[in-house]
Amino acid sequence: MSRTGVFICHCGTNIAAVVDIAKVVEKAKSMPNVVYVEDNKYTCSEPGQQAIKDAIVKHKLDRIVIGSCSPRMHEPTFRKMLASTEINPYMLEIANLREQCSWVHTDREKATDKAIDLVRMAVAKVAKNHALFTSSIPVTKRALVVGGGIAGIQAALDIADAGYPVTLVEREPSLGGKMVMLDKTFPTMDCSACICTPKMVDAGQHPNITVMTSCEVEKVSGYIGNFEVTIRQKATYVDHSVCTGCGICELKCPSKVTSEFEQGMAQRRAIYKPFPQAVPAKPVIDAANCRKLNGKAKCGICQTQCPQGCINFEDEDKLITNTYGAIVIATGYELIDWKSIYGEYGGGQYPDVINGLQFERLVNASGPTEGHILRPSDGKEPKSVVIVKCVGSRDPNKGKGYCSRACCMYAAKHAHQVLEKIDNAQCYVFYIDVRTAGKAYEEFYTRTLEDGAIYVRGRVSKIYEEDGKLICKGEDTLSGQTVSVAADMVVLETAMVPAAGVEKVATLMTISRDNDNWLQEAHPKLRPVETHTAGVFLAGVCQGPKDIPDTVAQASASAAKVCGIFSKAELQTNPMISKVDIEKCSGCGDCAGICPYKAISMQDMEFIEHGKKITRRVSTVNSGLCQGCGACVAGCRPGAIDLLGFTNAQILEEVDALCL
């Protein structure tokens, strides 16, 4: 016969003001299996909990019902309290007498009846509770970081500095992402290469970090602490262990290709390093454009020229599988393809209408024009430059609805650079708003104004070429006039969109995406770097547009989360998971089809039936993966699978208790 103890809380006056506590206590005494009832002014307080502990010993209780505030509030507290007694923390049920009774009702008599019903339901449910024990799963103390931009690098460095091995996967031939393409960074105007390349070198040389460039994640299975990840090492046809990066092959290679890194404004060879300070500083061969590999000619110059003989044309993709304890996703962004959306800006037919990254390459010392701002069409220095902001951002019907956050600042930076590098230049910036929400951002913007940048408030409606000039027709909403500027070059500050292929990464990690395809964080304010998949974290722009300071902050935050997991030898799993009664299970597999976490697998097991040894298919639950939703339990017709903590019997008892 179980011995249930019932403890009704006054919660000061929150419950007592409306609910007649004495009557509830009186009625509770007559409920089945109840041997002791007590009320308390503040059950969650130290003395309140102590009173329960004493009662457990004195009355040899084995099940506890607490009538107090919402279980979402103090269930963990009371469970911790029970952990210090010899009762199992899961032999506890809580009746919500505050948020769903005293606070929402006024009629004292009816509220008290409801309170009694709620306690009766809890008492009936607790009668069917079983002792549950958390099981622990081992943690592989190795982290995987997907994406080698500044976010991925920073996260990898922080985790590695904490002493844990990290694999940093990047699909491009070099680390650096978008930041290494930039010239200067706002608001301090320090050179991007000087603050990004050292971090790349650190990551490249860190004993705990294995850098895997030209690689993509192919398959992910398992759960927090035990992710099984297969990475595809794409064939690069150059043996990086032998190569010294001397660069002779790059000089001799005959076939020229437009360089993606230089945003299409310069050429590279089929065998190339994306940029001089690449990490690893070793070339790869782009099979599509290499004449030997795409069968156009019998070339092979690089092989003959290479002093180390590290070119191997028979190289193939390799699949490397490893287990990881936690994953940080830092897949970053790319700029929106404005040419296919904005026909009114020329749709890409005017070479001198370029986007922000192309301008960064022009103004960058290691860029195609060694830092001189020259027009892509004729290489002349543009005397009048128009910068157009919010191209694709804040434009729900043609582009994206959101604001891309960083372009206000880098537009001001571009204006500053134009006025600084080109003497007596004219720079017009068409804007809707100037958002300078950061440290020293506003001062940077006012300094650009003082440099002589002309800010025109309005959108550019049309850009067309006439007599060699790019006519930008727009509107100055402050003066109410239409404006037309004849410019030599136009820079469009286009919207950030998620990097191509992010869908694949998201589905591999079973994390969802918002309707703009940014990766979905667990909670925008309280858990910005976590996802709903335990053990998978986000860092940087993949979670939403942001600038470098925020990106680095998020990277360190996700690293801290990973180190939090690795600091424990083992992870406690949630005990309230599904359990299968293999006697009742007919192996129909309905439950496996329903489980969103693929935690249920059908396995053949040996049985003795009627004296004959047979193997039969039954359902088995992986305790690490199961999150305890119970969708499988409701789908199982004979009730062979049940959810511990919310078993069929428990809920049916609650239903019966309410109605008798």
Add this chain to the structure above:
Amino acid sequence: MSDIQQELRKTARELLESGEVGYIIGWGKGRFANQTHPIFVKDPAKVDELVWDDYCLSTLAKYTQDDKYPEKKIGICVRGCDSRAVNRLIQDHQLKREDVYLIGIPCSGKLDPETNEPAKKCVECAHRNPVVYDVLLGSPVEEVPQPERFKEVEELEAMTPDERYNYWADVYDKCIRCYACRNVCPACNCRECYTDQYRVGWQGKQNNRAENQIFGITRAYHVGDRCIECGECQRVCPMGLPLMKLNRKMLKDINNLFGAYEAGLDTETKPALGHYETNDVEEFM
């Protein structure tokens, strides 16, 4: 009719003599001309007990559940409804396709022994030819479309809630909870039916109206998305309860809500409650 019977017996003798099949489940004659019942023929000499006449009504697939781990293949005579039952059992992983040898026989409908009229379930049958078989005796018959598949259901839906309650109350008052409907149904293939489980509290064991109603509704809900409309539950019910009206109601709603659906035509299409579409009908906003 007799030449199919000859072929059936010849095929049965070959299968039994070659040892490919352990035994054959078919129909045999009872004492009276209008009585046929399932029989199990093991000995090649006894194949002449197998018959194919107007009274072969009972579905045979469910008998495979009594011998779940056969040494040799089991031979079964399958008409349209039996073959769909076999597909259902395979889809529910209660039967392996390689464990059975299906003797397909196109069926143009059987007679009800009491009334000698065409049996109700055969009149309403939409798939007379077997959908799966290893050998086919005779040539396929012409399928009869069933436009009035849900007529009876619509008649009931036209009533007011109280009239419907009274209609079903009278029906359930007669139910004696013999569970014949469950035992004959190929969709009811759990190892231990929820009604047989002790003290879980799903449903009481008393035989009163309320418990009978709960049993009827729960069973119809369980088999709703798997029912192959073979009509056996209604045929075997000793109290003559109109059980197909329950199953057909579930099928009517599944068709309207989730798209045209007939159970057991193949082993790929999943039962409606086993999966979902993100753009399902939305009524709870």
Add this chain to the structure above:
Amino acid sequence: MSVDVEKKNVDPNWEPKILSFSCNWCTYAGADLAGLNRMKYPENVRVIRVPCSGRVNPQFVLRAFQKGSDGVLVCGCHPGDCHYVTGNYFTRRRFLLMQRFLEYNGIDPRRFQARWISGAEAGKFRDTVTKVSNDIKALGPNKKFQESWYKERGESNE
């Protein structure tokens, strides 16, 4: 032997017994939020907390009617917001069918309702509970599927 089930004239101070299954992550949180904002709604709904609306087996609803509740309300997250990703998609299918099946067996459609209520929609929880409570009050006590029918008429009817 038809049963006069629906007594049309319902005595005014009769209080219906309504059972609600609420998912822990959305509707239960919404109900708590209603409490935090001291919103007021009728007392006759009792909430059973379940981890996900996908946990609610339609047989629980049958059991509730059988054991004497006058109305049942199943609530969960909006499809797409489910904490367990796909739980409520199954809830939607199960209760689209069960709602029609109950109606087909004679239960007045207003007695069984399902609603998506998110953790932030405290107002919607209060309005839903109030509406369901008023609907059921107008309908009067539910006598269908009830064992109590026998108690009134004695054991001989067993």
Add this chain to the structure above:
Amino acid sequence: MKYSYYPGCSLSSTGLEYGLSTRYVAKKIGMELHEIPDWNCCGATAAHSMNHDLALALPARNLALVEKQGLGLEIAIPCAACYSRMKYAIQAARSSEKERQKIEEIIEMPYEAKNDAICLLEAFAREDAQAAVKEKIVKSLNGLKVASYYGCLLVRPAGVTQFDDNENPQSMDNLMTLIGAKPVNWAFKTECCGASHQVDAPKVARPLIYNILRNAKANGAEAIVTACPLCMMNLDMREFEFNKAKKEFDIPVYYFTELLGMAMGADPKELGMEKHFTPAVARIKEAFKRPPEEEKPIKKAKAKVEEVKEEEKPKEAIDNE
């Protein structure tokens, strides 16, 4: 190539040559145009600036007549304004049942918005029409530089018209290449011509036309082609006016059907071309006499050849190294 045909008022008045050339070209390529019996004015700007219901009912009456006609064809509409009004009426009737019933009340005829409406340009831009036009070409414009001007209502608002790209339309340009003309890549294809404001606000509207003509000239256009009677009237008449003050532009303006007609050997009078303000016949005749252009693709091919040769050169260099 069968359509119900709604000519609209302009085609028997200010846009007479559009009507004549459309009839001519349609007959030539075998495109059946079934004029709607007892059609009424579509209301154009006058109606929709004054009364919403009237603006929908007037075009809807024509659409109802098409349904009564019972041919079940799409309606081809030459004039951009009529086309725009019809499209609005169809969209209003299809999107809200209440609107459709109100329309039925006003026109006292049943109307279910069954038929779709397309502009005449779309009818000619379709594959079948383009193939038919190609067969009937007898003369080529031999590279005459033509700037196609679409105006506003043909391509905007995109949600209602759903025809071609509303910023950079190509359908008229494609037709022009068919008859040997060389479409000019200019930026004022869809800029506003000032429409009726040329009358009530000349100071504001004239510069609009001036900018269009100037940009056409700047890009070397020898002719402008339109598909809307109002654009035609504005460009043609105001150019004549500018030229009277100071001879600046020499860009005759045509309907695309006129150029198609001429390319099929029609006599300018048959198409009513002498009605233009800016003399237009001379330029066409002169174009017909020009030396036929070598096939453009050959020039391109040559470019490709050079490229390949250059690639092979290093190969020899490699072998003998």
